[in-house]
């Protein structure tokens with residue numbers, strides 16, 4: 345397939361690009377578009393055949409449901425039951441934004457989108473390009489992250505091209521993604537609501553607005569509430585080793601381990617840079633600012649692969665705020681977790 349690629353950051357041709365992408369969605373094609381979390385691979389959510397194309401392009405298992413992207417509240421009400429006060433409160437407070445809510449679906453939503461579930465995941469991105477696209481085609485857009493299944497989600501234009509050039513009809517390139525990590529997924533079909541996937545809208549923020557259930561750990565043997573969480577995720581080609589402990593022990597461990605294996609990189613906090621003897625150091629930003637760590641994690645995984653790094657040692661944030669989302673993705677990607 346010859347992919348039509350547009351750079352939305354150029355002032356010329358913007359309307360033409362959105363017009364082509366919207367028509368492609370209407371015609372049942374596949375469009376990659378930027379959002380504030382990660383890039384998405386979209387199709388008309390109401391067209392089963394188009395949605396099947398997403399699963400094929402990504403190599404995604406068909407039992408892993410998709411998120412449907414909308415531009416406004418009336419589109420949510422068209423697809424799902426929004427009568428629950430807790431769902432309404434979340435919509436009013438956090439949408440548009442980096443959060444997805446799971447609601448009881450209505451008949452308009454095909455089971456191909458929901459992987460046979462009676463519920464549908466819905467998100468209103470806070471990103472001009474994505475909203476312009478949805479408004480132009482006037483259709484809800486089903487879209488998973490625009491990576492080959494299992495790989496780190498693409499958060500920068502060059503990463504989208506690596507995975508989706510030749511697989512989608514249109515690619516819309518924007519800036520590097522603001523959050524760099526997928527949306528929080530919140531199940532609003534249960535009382536109290538439950539976080540199925542941590543993201544940039546944090547447990548602490550949500551607890552300020554609605555009652556929250558404690559999240560369960562999802563294991564492979566259970567029938568998971570969020571089917572996607574059971575799969576191996578976010579993996580670069582390099583081995584990922586997450587290292588937990590106090591800074592001095594972590595630095596000591598990584599410096600020793602890395603000198604024994606060739607081709608190592610470290611993802612560490614900026615203030616500790618000088619303490620590492622490893623040749624490739626990638627800064628996760630300041631330890632006190634986990635939003636920066638979350639924003640760069642996937643991009644660094646891909647950069648390490650580009651450099652042919654064999655082992656990536658990664659420092660851990662505190663398990664709070666957006667640090668929860670960072671740790672969730674890191675631990676899912678990790679081949680090994682060292683607790684010192």
Ligand code: TXA
Nearest residue numbers: 381384409463464465488489526527569570571572573
């Ligand atoms: O930030 C994001 O959410 C990005 C951008 C493109 O919007 N999308 C994204 O999609 O991360 P994806 O497909 O990579 O992850 C969707 C997650 C999966 O874990 C899936 O199992 C879960 O949402 N999910 C989708 N529908 C669900 C449902 N009805 N019930 C429970 N979980 C659901």
Ligand code: MG
Nearest residue numbers: 488489497526
């Ligand atoms: Mg994904």
